[in-house]
Amino acid sequence: MNKPSTPSYDVIIIGGSYAGLSAALVLGRSLWTVLVLDSGQPANRQTPHSHSFLTRDGETPAELTRIARQQALAYPTVSLQDATVTTVQPSDSSFLVRTNEGEVFTAKRLILATGLTDLLPDLPGFAECWGISVLHCPFCHGYEVKDQVVGVLGNGDEGFGLAKLIHHWNPGLTLFTNGPSTLTPEQNAKLHQHAIPIIETPLVALQHRNGQLDALKLADQSVKPLQALYARPAMQQSNDLALQLGCELDEMGFIKVNEFGKTSVEGVFAAGDNQTMMRQVLIAATNGLRAAVMITRELMEEKF
Ligand SMILES: Cc1cc2nc3c(=O)[nH]c(=O)nc-3n(C[C@H](O)[C@H](O)[C@H](O)COP(=O)(O)OP(=O)(O)OC[C@H]3O[C@@H](n4cnc5c(N)ncnc54)[C@H](O)[C@@H]3O)c2cc1C
Numbered sequence: 001m002n003k004p005s006t007p008s009y010d011v012i013i014i015g016g017s018y019a020g021l022s023a024a025l026v027l028g029r030s031l032w033t034v035l036v037l038d039s040g041q042p043a044n045r046q047t048p049h050s051h052s053f054l055t056r057d058g059e060t061p062a063e064l065t066r067i068a069r070q071q072a073l074a075y076p077t078v079s080l081q082d083a084t085v086t087t088v089q090p091s092d093s094s095f096l097v098r099t100n101e102g103e104v105f106t107a108k109r110l111i112l113a114t115g116l117t118d119l120l121p122d123l124p125g126f127a128e129c130w131g132i133s134v135l136h137c138p139f140c141h142g143y144e145v146k147d148q149v150v151g152v153l154g155n156g157d158e159g160f161g162l163a164k165l166i167h168h169w170n171p172g173l174t175l176f177t178n179g180p181s182t183l184t185p186e187q188n189a190k191l192h193q194h195a196i197p198i199i200e201t202p203l204v205a206l207q208h209r210n211g212q213l214d215a216l217k218l219a220d221q222s223v224k225p226l227q228a229l230y231a232r233p234a235m236q237q238s239n240d241l242a243l244q245l246g247c248e249l250d251e252m253g254f255i256k257v258n259e260f261g262k263t264s265v266e267g268v269f270a271a272g273d274n275q276t277m278m279r280q281v282l283i284a285a286t287n288g289l290r291a292a293v294m295i296t297r298e299l300m301e302e303k304f
Pocket of ligand 1: 018049086139141
């Protein structure tokens, strides 16, 4: 009996969110066969509304994904499968991609569009409020909370930088250093000059109703009423696929790409949050488009 051959594609896109589906759309329109494999965990999944995307300002993340899937899959050479990719490896002039279900596919080019994972602190209420009233980015949500009682969680240079940024939207903010301050005397003086209170008492919990923050509970039993809290939790790559392929990461852990979205490994591209500090839906979609255009140029050169 003949062994069924491994399904092969021009391009496999790992991650079917904004970066991945944007690439799929452009590759489909460029007549390439494309498989998108997606585990369905976009970074903004808990956010009620996504902002700053011209024509889509205020849309829900789920609706953005629904439209993106519908438009990319309208092209007959594009297909999508809900699956988690566990291993990737080069094989001759292509790549072997294996899912958690044991399915294997091959492709001439790969796009890693796998986003990042936020490492939320183990603080009661933090995860429930994440993206709803615990916010990482004023460009995404700053306008909506500009008239609210807001805090910034952070210490040292990072806390100072975030407080300085948020002060533009919320001049009445409070800085919570969550332990002894590591601010420099100059930073302290600047915060004092702008009447920004600094609270060093550690946080023990976020009091909230369905993710909507009411107050911070501090270790000294005091309670600080608050409607929104800015925080910048650590992030990491969502998986080790880039490392399996030997793609170089930069010192901050982003996948290194050139101006065309190519990684350090021939045939492998990266797009979206996994390769840039500029964490925005529109930028992720732009990165996907860029990778798709460059792959088209490469495959076309090989064919012509
Ligand atoms: C709380 C929060 C709120 C935000 N709000 C806004 C906003 O209002 N406006 C804005 O412009 N931006 C916002 N952002 C940023 C925005 O969500 C990201 O920039 C955007 O989601 C990045 O798109 P991406 O396609 O690179 O990655 P993601 O959207 O994170 O998607 C990555 C996809 O890859 C999949 N994946 C990962 N590993 C695998 C694997 N091994 N196999 C298969 N699939 C895999 C994941 O399941 C996921 O579906 C927000 C981010 C956060 C965290």
